[in-house]
Amino acid sequence: MTSSDLWDEDTAARYDDVSAEMFAPDVLDPAVDFLARLAGDGPALEFAIGTGRVAVPLTARGVRVSGIELSQPMVDRLRRKVSADEVPVAVGDMASTTVPGAFSLVYVVWNSIGNLRTQDEQVRCFQNAARHLAPGGRFVIELWVPGIRRFPPGQAGVPFAVTDQHVGFDTFDMVTQQGTSHHYRRLGDGSARYGFSNFRYIWPAECDLMARLAGLEFEQRVADWHGAAFTSDSESHVSVWRKPMEATDS
Ligand SMILES: C[S@@+](CC[C@H](N)C(=O)[O-])C[C@H]1O[C@@H](n2cnc3c(N)ncnc32)[C@H](O)[C@@H]1O
Structure with a gap:
């Protein structure tokens, strides 16, 4: 059971067109650079992978990317771009669905954690990220600061x-x-x-507490994928937490 709205066929069919500005190289390239750097030589897992806006170019950079996605219609659109061998995806809830592997990077971008509309599910999403991380691996979220x-x-x-x-x-x-x-x-x-x-909005401080509940350590918060300083005027953040080398899953 999830509190998330289910993205239907009609929404999936229009997604890439109405999100065109988020596919623009000046938006996407810095995000892909940032994520590729953190993934290093290891595999990455995207929660709420959607139609592969980020996963497809990250794969093209040589990162092995898997995904978890609630909406089958969104996955169907992804499949027009890459095969299941190239980017395997489990259809399910990012708060609870598991996939095989230990990842150097788990990430959820473009405010998508807000699709989970209870605090309990958002905590479980952080715990699910921690569960999928190899020791030393990072969890990254891109999220707006509530307006x-x-x-x-x-x-x-x-x-x-x-x-x-x-x-x-x-x-x-x-x-x-x-x-x-x-x-x-x-x-x-x-x-x-x-x-x-x-959506359910979350402050950065609440994210940090959720990360601690999941056994993750705060590493970095910047205002955007270029690494601009996060200030009290920032309208969004990219935050990174790390799974300790000696970790016990919560
Ligand atoms: C704004 S889109 C982002 C898609 C993609 N990550 C991107 O950046 O273009 C949000 C996505 O979250 C998915 N989603 C919503 N609730 C979810 C859940 N509980 N578990 C997994 N995916 C979910 C939606 O189906 C949709 O594909």
Whole structure:
């Protein structure tokens, strides 16, 4: 059982097109560089691998990448790019699904850990990462910092995209740490299509505590894949925790 929304066929079919800016080399290359450096000579495991936006170029760099992904339609799209021999994927929940192997790197990017909408599942996701790591291996997450400081009193939503093609904004429930991203995308005939996704937001400090509960040690937090300093103004972070050389799984 998972609290995550299931990404359906329609969403999977449109994913690469509507995410085109996240496939752009200036966005993707620094992420692939960062992850390839941490993987070193070892294999990597991507939680919520999706259509392989990161896994495919990382594989092309010589890293052996496996994946765990909840949505079969997303995996079907990945399969149009790489075979199951090249990038094996288990269809299941990243909080609980296991795959064979001991990895030098486990990673979950583009805010995807937020798809797990309870604290318990997010803790179990960190534990599942630790379970798959070889001693000394790293767990990396790329996650936004909740945009809550942009809320003046009485405002209900925070815009993150305002163009003539796409209007997107987030709404938050501060008590339950639940949020929803709302998207209005313009269609060819001038009408708009509405879509939404639900998430649980997490602060960096809560991530660090989840990592400790999973027996991982904090190693690094930067603001982006280029390694910019993480400051109180940063809107996202790339965080790295390490499994100790002498570790006992929690
Ligand atoms: C924003 S997409 C990211 C996909 C890919 N990592 C990328 O960067 O393009 C989020 C992905 O998380 C997957 N997902 C959501 N909940 C999940 C869960 N509980 N376990 C595994 N995957 C999940 C979705 O199906 C979707 O493919």
